[in-house]
Amino acid sequence: MDNYFDALETRSPEQREIEQFELLVAQLQHAKEHSVAYSALLRDVDPATVIDRGALARLPVTRKSEMAARQTETPPFGGFAVLNAGDLQHVFASPGGIFEPDAGGADDWNMGRALNAVGVRPGDLVHNTFSYHFTPAGLMLDRAARAFGCAVFPAGVGQTELQVQAMTHLNPRVYCGTPSFLKIILDKAQEMEADVSSLELGTVGGEALSGSLRGELADRGVSVLQVYATADVGLIAYESSAQEGMIIEESIIVEIVRPGTGDLVAEGEVGEVLVTTLNPHYPLIRFATGDLSTFMTGQSPCGRTNRRVLGWMGRADQTAKVRGMFVHPSQVAEIVARHPEIVRGCLVIDNNNNADNMVLRCEVGQIPDGFSDLVSKTIRDVCKLRGEVELLSEGVLPNNGKVIDDCRIYD
Numbered sequence: 335m336d337n338y339f340d341a342l343e344t345r346s347p348e349q350r351e352i353e354q355f356e357l358l359v360a361q362l363q364h365a366k367e368h369s370v371a372y373s374a375l376l377r378d379v380d381p382a383t384v385i386d387r388g389a390l391a392r393l394p395v396t397r398k399s400e401m402a403a404r405q406t407e408t409p410p411f412g413g414f415a416v417l418n419a420g421d422l423q424h425v426f427a428s429p430g431g432i433f434e435p436d437a438g439g440a441d442d443w444n445m446g447r448a449l450n451a452v453g454v455r456p457g458d459l460v461h462n463t464f465s466y467h468f469t470p471a472g473l474m475l476d477r478a479a480r481a482f483g484c485a486v487f488p489a490g491v492g493q494t495e496l497q498v499q500a501m502t503h504l505n506p507r508v509y510c511g512t513p514s515f516l517k518i519i520l521d522k523a524q525e526m527e528a529d530v531s532s533l534e535l536g537t538v539g540g541e542a543l544s545g546s547l548r549g550e551l552a553d554r555g556v557s558v559l560q561v562y563a564t565a566d567v568g569l570i571a572y573e574s575s576a577q578e579g580m581i582i583e584e585s586i587i588v589e590i591v592r593p594g595t596g597d598l599v600a601e602g603e604v605g606e607v608l609v610t611t612l613n614p615h616y617p618l619i620r621f622a623t624g625d626l627s628t629f630m631t632g633q634s635p636c637g638r639t640n641r642r643v644l645g646w647m648g649r650a651d652q653t654a655k656v657r658g659m660f661v662h663p664s665q666v667a668e669i670v671a672r673h674p675e676i677v678r679g680c681l682v683i684d685n686n687n688n689a690d691n692m693v694l695r696c697e698v699g700q701i702p703d704g705f706s707d708l709v710s711k712t713i714r715d716v717c718k719l720r721g722e723v724e725l726l727s728e729g730v731l732p733n734n735g736k737v738i739d740d741c742r743i744y745d
Contacts, residue, residue: 371404
């Protein structure tokens, strides 16, 4: 049985919902009063009424593209942060031209829970190869480890031979970084005939971890578990010893929606991960991560009771350029919304004889006369492009979160 980080991990799901939404009401009020951006976005929202997931699902989605635009208009943080310049320790950047504030808390990205789950204990030495510049990844693990009572070697990225030399001298028990770089370090150590057998545990992230790589690392003495985190939010979910999905962090609320919308998907369906944080310094409400995942049923065998996601399953931003025009997931969602007969839809883009073709594949129930022509007209109205329609029975489309499937192949 795992040694739990705190009592929050094993509270009942009912208790968790009650306590989190009590905190959310206060967070929404705080954001509305102190964040310029959310004062506008939540202008017509009474925070006291947002007491369950149904009410939360009616709030607007915060997208990275909108944040970038607001940050351009109102630097540095677009009015989202509740911090004065004197309150900051760092400013970080993430892909897409987004800048994030750092108030400098002991473990303000909540990574300690993931370190605990992998088996890190006070007194361990952590060899941290996540980047310490531009992105907060390095400091995310650094602060968590130090708050946990561990010393940290801030290795950063690259310089594989020097990484091996440091390991042979310091004998760290814990590795933090990408799984592929851990393999590179172990390969280099073997080449150098260097002893890095002190390494036993790894907290890995930043890229997909295949079963074969996990097995190879385990065979070489390092047991690794994954973290799912972003520069904006911090920890979203983490693996435990059960290795059955990723358990959601206790200080956030996660929803899964149809890409390009704020509409919740059916249970078990793949969609875009939205995160609502309870961090008062940088409130993010229904923040669209751009990542695809799905909720798993049941609870983890490790005894933690929070919901689980299957893990990172791709990117939700499936925008494609067709015949010189951009087509967005939100447009596909609008087409589907205009026709209640459509249960699910996926716009498939192909290329035939150097000409782009679009086909909206629709799962439908009852089909009125002339339905395909009606949907074709809606495609033209919304996308300003011609598109064909293929009608399918319910359950035919793959459960992969794709609303735009770009199948074009170019020589």
